[in-house]
Amino acid sequence: MNAKPPGSFVIPNRVRLVPGNGGLTKVVVTTKASTAEIYLHGAHITHFQKNCEPPLVFMSPKSHFVAGEAIRGGVPICFPWFGSRAGGPSHGFARISEWGLAETSAAQDGAVRVRLRLPIAPLKAEWQALKTEFIVTVADTLTMELIATNSSAGQTLEIENCLHTYFQVGEIGAVSITGLQGASYLDEAGDGRGALKTDGEPVLRITRETNRLYQDTAGPVEIRDESLKRMIRVEKYNSHSSVIWNPWTTQKLPDDFDPAGHARMVCVEAGNIKRNKISLAPGKSSALRVVLSSTPLK
Secondary structure: OOOOOHHHHOEOOOEEEEEOHHHOEEEEEEOOOEEEEEEOEOOEEEEEEEOOOOOOEOEOOOOOOOOOOOOOEOEOEEOOOOOOEOOEOOOOOHHHOEOEEEEEEEOOOOOEEEEEEEOOOOOOHHHOOEEEEEEEEEOOOEEEEEEEEEOOOOOOEEEOEEEOOEEEOOOHHHEEEEOOOOOEEEEOOOOOOOEEEEOOOOOEOOOOOEEEEEEOOOOOEEEEEOOOOEEEEEEEEOOOEEEEEEOOOOOOOOOOOOHHHHHHEEEEEEEEOHHHOEEEOOOOEEEEEEEEEEEEOO
């Protein structure tokens, strides 16, 4: 699939390509500050960990690692649509497609950059004009950039994008989330699914099944984890939607998610969905960028 041989992407002591779970190829990145793993299947980040800290992202130990299925945990890429779509896979085809490596590089400051590209050939005719890249920069922070370009001469493409990050927490009862007060959201949990509400609380705590699709919010979101004694910050650029998700144990869970796992994770997602979807004009590009960082609690 790669135009260059796999060995050309290896950087000694920085970047390796190895067989991962299920025999799927993964990119292993090592920097002076952190480690990360990225599967070519779905361009899926399954690991990011700063030195001397617990992993930042949560992985389900029951996750499937097979072609045609999404990996459970880490950072799934929901694209070019979010949610269900008639005739297509849930949350789009990007997270179940085999991406190609386009470039790896190491900067003088120690950061490592991995660029992946979504192949066009397997896509249906309606998406043949969509060129997509995912750039991951690993340092003491994790930076992710999803770039979509409409290469058609006269067709506008309607797209949604979302980096569906699963964060690892010590215990969900010790977690509080800030940055969304005053924002409107679609409540997709419990009774009355799809109701439009407004978040009136300065702090969000997860005490039940939670699935909130926040609209028209571009600011950062922070996760305060009293158990692991750290603050996680989600900074987003060219993103006007945020999603907060924890399945709890009240909904029918997929077989790749252990119900007990709800106590050790929370999803804080960044993108552009529902009324914030993007109309990508011919020849135009859109870049969603998300920067994840963590600091010790004072």
